Amino acid sequence: MEKTKICQDCKKEFKIIKKTRYERKYCDKCSQQRKKDYENIHNVTFEDCDEE
Secondary structure, eight states: OEEEEEOOTTTOOEEEEOOOOOOOSSOHHHHHHHHHHTTTGGGGOOOGGGOO
16 A cells, blocks of 8 residues: 655655554655765764754
């Protein structure tokens, strides 16, 4: 069974398998980008962070 969800980053619809243990929140494209960003997290410096 498939289920349609909306990506939390780009707001596009994507399909997931309903019986998975953890439901996905992001489409394949956004998921790959997040993975790439996470792998490079050690390169982030203090100056790169936003102040709020």
